[in-house]
Amino acid sequence: MNSERPKFIADTMLLGLGKWLRFLGFFTTIPENFEAARRILQNNPTQIFVTSSPNHFRQITYSSSCLIKKNNIAEQLREIDDRYHIFQKVKLFSICSRCNLPVQLISRDETLGQIPEAVTGSFEKFWKCPGCQRIYWQGGHIQRLLGKMQRMGIPVM
Numbered sequence: 309m310n311s312e313r314p315k316f317i318a319d320t321m322l323l324g325l326g327k328w329l330r331f332l333g334f335f336t337t338i339p340e341n342f343e344a345a346r347r348i349l350q351n352n353p354t355q356i357f358v359t360s361s362p363n364h365f366r367q368i369t370y371s372s373s374c375l376i377k378k379n380n381i382a383e384q385l386r387e388i389d390d391r392y393h394i395f396q397k398v399k400l401f402s403i404c405s406r407c408n409l410p411v412q413l414i415s416r417d418e419t420l421g422q423i424p425e426a427v428t429g430s431f432e433k434f435w436k437c438p439g440c441q442r443i444y445w446q447g448g449h450i451q452r453l454l455g456k457m458q459r460m461g462i463p464v465m
Contacts, residue, residue, distance in 0.1 A: 313397050315352070317345050319359035322376060325384045326358075331453060332385075332462070333399030335408060358388065382460035395463050401450065407439035419443055 315335040318326030319342065329336040337355070339345040342364055349357055349371045357373040359365050365375040374391055376384050389395045404411055414436045419428050423443050431445040457464045 313399075314392050314394065315355045317348055317352075317355050317357050319345060319357070319361060319364055321360055322358055322384070324381055325376065327405055328381055328385060329358075329388075329394075330403045330405045330408060331401060331457075332394065333402040334394065334397075335403060337408060356392065382462075385460065385462065398462070398464070400454075400464060401435075401444065404437035404439060404442060404444075406442060407437050409437055409439045411435035411437050411444055414443070 313334065315337075316326070316329055317337045317339065318329065320338070320340065323338055326336045326338040337345075337348055339348055342361075345357065345364075346368070349355060349368060353371045355371065357364075357368045357371055358376060359368075359373065360376045362375060365373050374388060376387055378384050378387060385394075402410060412435060414434050416428060416432070416434060418436070419434050423434075423445075427445060427447070431447065433446065435444040436442070437444075454464050
């Protein structure tokens with residue numbers, strides 16, 4: 309795989325894996341069903357289809373596909389890394405976990421009235437999703453996710 313950041317389409321049964329790929333900063337579409345995934349892949353053949361279904365894997369012949377054999381998220385991520393070397397390309401929390409759009413750095417003033425004042429006063433950096441308008445900051449939840457990633461063997465620092 310070249311140095312470009314891969315883009316993924318996660319089969320519906322891999323919703324959790326799809327969200328983790330987003331946490332790691334990878335554009336990851338999670339369609340509502342396999343037929344929707346097929347349509348997306350036909351229009352975006354450079355995206356990588358990730359599935360745990362051997363049947364779905366066999367049906368995708370016009371795009372790169374990755375058959376996931378493990379059930380544990382950490383092991384699934386390692387399967388993808390073994391093939392696409394994603395751990396070398398991580399951009400933590402740069403993609404909205406809900407909308408799959410790149411988040412944008414915003415000023416503290418732009419957060420006023422949108423999040424609790426205690427949060428606004430406690431943190432320096434904030435990011436906003438241009439799609440769902442969700443605001444992110446590096447609170448305790450981020451530290452917990454980073455700790456979990458380290459325990460999973462994902463190089464995050």
